[in-house]
Structure formats: C-alpha cells, structure tokens
Amino acid sequence: MSQRKKLYEGKAKILYQGPEPGTIIQHFKDDATAFNAQKHEVIEGKGVLNNRISEHIFIQLDNLGIPTHFIKALNMREQLVQEVDVIPIEVVVRNFAAGSLVKRLGLEEGTHLPRTLVEYYYKDDELGDPMISEDHITTFGWATPQEIEEISGLALRINDFMCGMFSAVGIRLVDFKLEFGRVWEEEAMRIVLADEISPDNCRLWDVKTGDKLDKDRFRQDLGGLLNAYQEVAARLGLITRESQGGTSGPVLIKN
Template structure:
C-alpha cells in the first residue's frame, strides 16, 4: 500500500501516520548545506540520525520537555505527533562558530560569556534570515507567550544536552531546534519537533576539537559517515545494522 506523502524536506520525508494526529518521519541519507547550494549523500546518515534523535528526544521527555516523538518504527522511521510547525529555527550558541563567527568577527572556538539564543525565519528562498522578537511578534509568526515558552525550553534543552554530551567527551558548540503547536481537543501546547542530530548540532571532541557533525560535509573535511557513527557510538546507540541498512559501518576505536 502506498503511503500518502505529506511533506518532503532536505533530510526527511513525512508520511501520513497510522492513526489520526500522527505522522511517520523518514530519515534520508541526503545532505545539503548553504541553503541547498551544496548537495550530497552521507551513507547511513538517516539510520544514525533516527537512532540519535530517538535517544535524545526520549531523554528530554524524561526530564519533562514535551516533544512530538512517539516511538521509533524501524531503522529509518519514527512515529511522531502531527504539529503545526512554527516557522522559526531557534539556535542556541555556547561557543562561537559558523555564521556567528563570520557575522561578528569572533574567532571560531571562542567560548561565549553566556549562551545566546537566536531566531531565524524558516525560508530557504530568503536564506533563513536572522530575525528579532520584534519581527516575530509583528508578523505573528509566534506570540510573546509562545516565544517565552520556546526560549525557556531551548535553554533547558541546552543545559541538559551540554551535560549529556560532556559525559561522553563532546562539546555542544551550538544547535538548532524547531517547535510546533500540538492541538489536543481545545488545548494547544508548544512542543519540541523535527530532530536533534549531528545534522542540527555542532559537536566537537572535547580534547581535540575535532568536528563530529555536518560541518565535516559543509567544509569538505572528509570522514563524514565516521563522525556520525562516532556520535552514535559514544551515546551507546550505534545500530546493529546489516549491509542493506548501513552499507557496512565500521565502529571507530
């Protein structure tokens, strides 16, 4: 039976779910950077991101952060609640890197005096521009109360993930979150949506500052698959996959 495709993004496909109010989120191996100007494939990325995101979403649920995640279905798919995505990317930064370094001339790797939360409008055609709370409330992308909730949740996620990654020798440099409105009868609540994976985080080895995330693809650093596998290995979620699923990943010692 063919499933109804609801939406296809750069890294995932959403299909109609088995019951009302659910979707099936399928993780692709496709990789893009610089607002889709650079494209490629990272073998097994979808399998690894599915596992990593499942693990992190479940850990966040366990400390009371509401998410759209329900359960993992198979190697590449997970069941999620259907939400109305808020058209913003919420970026939390702990260390200067990427666009922040370029925009403000701060050397990459500089620890920030405190965590910074930034908002970007989800719009590929415009290059996902940086926006302020004034823009967001003026154009009604989210209300002041929504923003307060998203900010509080983002900082809570940052505190938790910083400690979790520190425990496995990884520095959480920065990461991107997306949120959605979950409607249950007449009640609406903001929940964490999308994914948390090396696609959406900058993760550096704490001793060597080696990049273990999508920057390896963006910057042609090589060993991209190995970096994603290393994150899964350190988190203890490296799949026991066959060659059809992963095309033979090698566990790094």
C-alpha cells in the same frame, strides 16, 4: 501493501501520513546538504544514524518532562510523531562562537560565549532563513510573546541537558538548531519540540582534540562525515564500536 501518502519532502527527511489521525511518519534520508542545498551528496547510512541519535535524545527529553512530538521508533529510518502546527522559526542556541556568528561579529571560532545565546531565524529556504528579532516574530504573528518566552525557556532547558549529556562522553556542544510547533489537546494548546536533534543540526567538537563530529565535515570538505556520526552514536552507546568503519553499516543497540 498500500502506498503511503507523502505529505512533504525536505532536504534530509520525508514526512508521510501516519496510521492514526494526528500522526506522521518521519523518514530520515541519507542526503547531506549545505548552503541551502547548493551542495548535495548522498551518504549511505547517514539517515540511520540521525534517526537513532535523534530518537535517543527525544526519549531523554521526554523523560525530563520536556514536551516533544516524538511517539515511538518504527524502524531504523523512521519515527512516529505527532502532527504539529509548525512555528516558522528556527531557534539557534549557541554556547561557543562558530558558523554565522563568527562571520557576522568577527569572533574567533571556538570562543566561549559569556552566556548562552538564543537567536531566531525565519524558516524560509528561498530567503536563506534570515535572522529575525522577537519584534519581527510578534509583529508578523508567527508567535505570541508568551509563546516566545516558553520556547526560549524550553531551548535553554534542552541546552542544559544536552551540554551535560555530551560533556559526559567527551563532546563539546558548540551550538544547535531547534524547531517547535503547536498541538491541540481538546481545548488546550501546548508548545512541543519538533523536527530532530542530530549531528545534522548540532555542532559537536571532541573536547580533547577539537575534531568536528557534525555536518561541518561536509560543509567544509573535511571528509569522514559518516565516521564522525558513528563516533557520536558510539559514545552515546547507540552502536557497537565493532560496527564502525565496516561495510555492512552500523549495528544499532536498542534501548
């Protein structure tokens, strides 16, 4: 078997050259990181859960007509995706106050925001992913005003869908991070959703108890990260309840 060509390794994923031109294999690792990788741990099974949850959400978004880089699932840890020209902007969508918003503005955690807030951060680990404005984005040529408008519109549509999806299973979508890229089809260019959507880049709280079901369990030393991710997957119907808490890993339910 020929060895695959590694294109990039990040904190939570490895990207390999795909089988066809313009494709990439996205491999989900078990690594958990926080504070720009200053805190790190390997949690067995985390990558499998993130892969399955992200696959499920991307398929639902595709069905809604939201363009994504997702092509198909390959196995328990990997997806085949389109190669995209990544826009170096992290888009954070907030419905409730949490994380850096609480620290910056002195808000009480969990405060319901008057309206959905969309923020932009420059994607650069060495700089700590600083918050930026639309003027920064256009001044430095990271995206055009038209692209920003399209990205913001897509982010709000994704938020509307995900709020409903999670609310239906008793989970509050507090905030989440998105990444977008450009793909060219003949002479046309379009913006597509890239990266992943999983408990690694969403804040998810149980509606009744307020329990955190996301990576804040790792950031805040709450413990039980894998159980929390399994709970999210189980509520979405992606793993069986019997598999939770077992030693053999989650049992996936395929679409």
